[in-house]
Amino acid sequence: MRRLAILGHGNIAATLVDVLGRDGRARFEAVSVLARPGAIDRARESLAGKASVLADEVTFYDTLEGLLTERPCLAVECATHSVVRDTVPAVLRAGCETVIVSIGAFADPEVADAVEDAAASGQTRAVLVPGAIGGVDALAAAKLAGIETVVYTGRKPPAAWRGTPAENALDLDQVAEPIVFFEGTARRAASDFPKNANVAATLALAGPGFDATRVRLVADPTIGANVHEYEVRSASVNFSIRLEGKASPDNPKTSVSTVYSVAREVLNRIVPIAI
Ligand SMILES: NC(=O)c1ccc[n+]([C@@H]2O[C@H](COP(=O)([O-])OP(=O)(O)OC[C@H]3O[C@@H](n4cnc5c(N)ncnc54)[C@H](O)[C@@H]3O)[C@@H](O)[C@H]2O)c1
Known part of the structure; x- marks a missing residue:
């Protein structure tokens, strides 16, 4: 048992x-x-x-x-x-x-x-x-064939980026359209945004690693939930995926x-x- x-x-x-x-x-x-x-x-x-x-x-x-x-x-x-x-x-x-x-x-x-x-x-x-996120099975399988690129875009409403270095890059109260405030490797995303590191780390580990996985973080006033998008190009399959998380009732920061x-x-x- x-x-x-x-x-x-x-x-x-x-x-x-x-x-x-x-x-x-x-x-x-x-x-x-x-x-x-x-x-x-x-x-x-x-x-x-x-x-x-x-x-x-x-x-x-x-x-x-x-x-x-x-x-x-x-x-x-x-x-x-x-x-x-x-x-x-x-x-x-x-x-x-x-x-x-x-x-x-x-x-x-x-x-x-x-x-x-x-x-x-x-x-x-x-x-x-x-x-x-989802699709990790497809990404990890594609890794066996050879990954060319993985690009992840994490979108959240501006207020959800409070308390992160996004506040140094832009005035979160004044964001009127989607703004990319971070572009870099999964390694840098994980160290600069530790509270948001889970998804970038998952894609890096299932895919081409922390230095080859590209991350874009976006403050997006047009959405009401956390959105994860990523695009994979590989020797066996190309795919893109968009997941719109529903907030956990007790903790809006967790999907x-x-x-x-x-x-x-x-x-x-x-x-x-x-x-
Ligand atoms: N993989 C993903 O996609 C994903 C998504 C969301 C959250 N997470 C991660 O899941 C984890 C939990 O998230 P949550 O929303 O439940 O957070 P939470 O803050 O609600 O709960 C964390 C709990 O861990 C407890 N804790 C802290 N130190 C401890 C210790 N030494 N021993 C035992 N318990 C300890 C805290 O008391 C708290 O109850 C976080 O690390 C978060 O980053 C991962």
Whole structure:
């Protein structure tokens, strides 16, 4: 029987537990949750009730050592980039397959190497979810044939870029038409816009890497939601894709499709036919 660990207890974790509970196919022998140190009561408050649908036994820890006594066989990281760096390698070394959503963490090559080494040493694997985007299967397959270009354009309403370096490039209150305020590599996009690094990092990892993946970021007053567009040219297929995310009800900065992408990864480890 499966033992699930959830690393993190924020918006994605809570919505994931709801989605899995509603779906009904996921039942676990035990569910354990890793809370931020000092935040165990808050984690219990937001997840204990919902998670009881998934398992009779739901336990909360704020240390990794505690969590690992549960001997989970599947972990879902939905916390922060620092949890990928500081916590996920030990979970993998313990032999626990880990689904990762904070993919921007992989922009740091040391994190990527540490995760890879840990998965090999634990004889398991880290699974990076498509998250807010789709088509990652087609991109990763095209990479085997040879990628020519990947160009990603991330559009958000001007207000959604507040608190980022976009504020240094333009007056977000005065944007009357779509303005490209950043053009560069996925590596620079991930370091300059860490809160928006996940999609660029996912495309870079599935595709031609952080230095060859081109990124454009746009403040767009004509849209009401986050829009991800990307164009791939390769030796096997050319394609372009546009995804218009619907905001998560509890956190408008997260596209709710990310949660469904994580739920799919979990369910694909449970159902007899994975798709
Ligand atoms: N791949 C994608 O497309 C994609 C899309 C959206 C968000 N994300 C990423 O998913 C992650 C979670 O997003 P969210 O909206 O749920 O964020 P959130 O801020 O709502 O939740 C993050 C949670 O992690 C917890 N946390 C922090 N440090 C921790 C620690 N050391 N141990 C355990 N828990 C800890 C926080 O207390 C918080 O509850 C973020 O890293 C975000 O960048 C990825």
